[in-house]
Amino acid sequence: MEVISSLILVIGRPALMWFLLLNLIPLMIWLERKGSAYIQDRIGPNRAHIGGLRLAGMVHNVADVVKLFTKEDIVPSHVSRGYYIAAPFVAMTVALMTYAVIPFADAVVIGKKSFPMQAANLSVGFLYILAIASLGVYAVVLSGWASNNKYGLLGGLRSSAQLISYEVSMGLSLIGLVMAFQTVELNDIVRGQGELLFGFLPKWGIVIQPLAFVLYLTCAFAETNRNPFDLPEGESEIVAGYHVEYSSMKFALFFMAEYVNILVQGAIVTTLFLGGWQVPWLPTAVLKRHLDVVLPLLAMGTTVILCLSFVILRRYDLANRTRWQDARRREGLWLSRLSLAGALAFLILSTVFVKWPVDSKGGWPSLVVGMDRALHLLPGGVRGAIEQLLYWKGWGGVFTALVQFSAFVTKLLLVAWLFIWVRWTLPRFRYDQLMKLGWQVMLPLALANLVVTGVVYFVQG
């Protein structure tokens, strides 16, 4: 058991991170499309469907992928081939690498071993993030230069100037946090945020360093080349900027890298300022002790949400039955059935959680009615294995980690939504405004924040 679980954890942690990141990309693209549509009083994608299933436009991503894969992959004759091809890979690789050090749950203790829940447990995690984040500019500069195209070059130039300007304030705004938590290890920073301030306020980075939060967020927008700092792309001025010469999957890599970058910045903001994997007011030990309450409650909550979605989908189905003359008319029916099935599954799960001694202190409860009798019918060896699995000591740690992981993803998605939300609200800055903001506003503010934080901590001792 120990060996297997260690193996699962060692391979599973990076795999989970990749799985999460790569699967969140389509979700982000969907959020961007549908969110922007609703902000602008439009409907957004609602046509592409598989057997009638459109999933509110989510299926549109599949159409996109098919299109991008089947498009001709043009390498123009005037580019420097090697660098041109390398650039999108650099963009994607760098974007994915940052994630290695982000802790997505507290360390899981199984037996005597403790497994930190991050792909790579670097003691300098903080510096690693800053270092890798600044590597991202190479992809943009490489592609801009290798494209041998004036728009591409302008995009690359703008991007490098912008990233270098904002990296200064970015690093400075974070130093206050290092002062507060006395460490550069990300997991320790998150653990530090689990404490309470004045007995009721979680000691999150945003609470103790609000100015740094605003500064960092602004820099994060600039780092990800998102509106209002999307001058490197600037459709109205330089067509598409650095990726103007790219087509097919090479373009798709840039496109995906943009969303991975958003997710990465979301994860960093979450980790440093929003308490990371901390469930507010529930430190790991307390959470683990009360899993028998928390888990059924979570499952029940999911049931309620699924029931609500059933009601909504049912109404949608009844309203649209006659509207669509093709496979799409079945969508409402299928989805409402699916949500009802999901609600049932979670209801059963919640009763299981009530009786399942995830902390291995119970006797022999029947999880579901008749389950123990069914188990007795099985041959001894199989039964033993199942029992061992059910009463494995590690479940408590695993479920705690899962709850914290969900908390982390929730916060991460909220921050990622902020990126989209801001993009569809603010106009793009002019170049001189961008530079003024970076050097004349952000930098002095970051320095002032640093000085004030330093003085406060010095006086406190």
Place this chain on the structure above:
Amino acid sequence: MSETHTETVKEHAPASADSHPHGAAHGPASPGTDAGPGAGGLSLPERIYVVEVVRGLAITLGHLFRNLLFPGRFRTIQWPELPRPLPQRFRAKHRLNKWEDGHTKCTACMCCATACPAGCITIVAGEFSKPLVKVDAGVTKIIEKYPTLYDIDLLKCVYCGFCVEACPCDAIKMDTGKFPRAGYSREDFLWQNRFKDGLPTLERNAAEA
């Protein structure tokens, strides 16, 4: 006289200064900084920008939630599933009128083709083997001609309706409520009609709505 004159000037001066920042030359004020001449009309909170950002975010989120909660508010028309109601006298794709027995009313007089400003009507006249006798509003008509071919190139047609007005026999109408949608070739937009002895033998229009 001079007093009123100066007054009007005074009144106008701030107004013009106000309208300047909205001009093309100066965009919105640069965030948190003195944008020079362009910043004239902006108040302090507007220049700090963060407040305005939050206000803007509130507006967009308001739209988002309103649209989420009241999907009926969308002005989007789900075309082509839900066609938009056409005005009563909408000039849509043409239709050749028939007598009750199925004979076409068109007598191949070429009035429509002559009236057509786009020159998109092609008619080839043919002769009935036995003249058609019709009583229309008490008048007996002996019809000898019919079109063996009546084509309209809908890509050339400008939907002016002159053909309808020119027709002395009430044979062509534009009241189908249809219009060509999409096709893969130019031929798809050719509305073709063939007749034999005044009876339709073929009607084709690939890009039909």
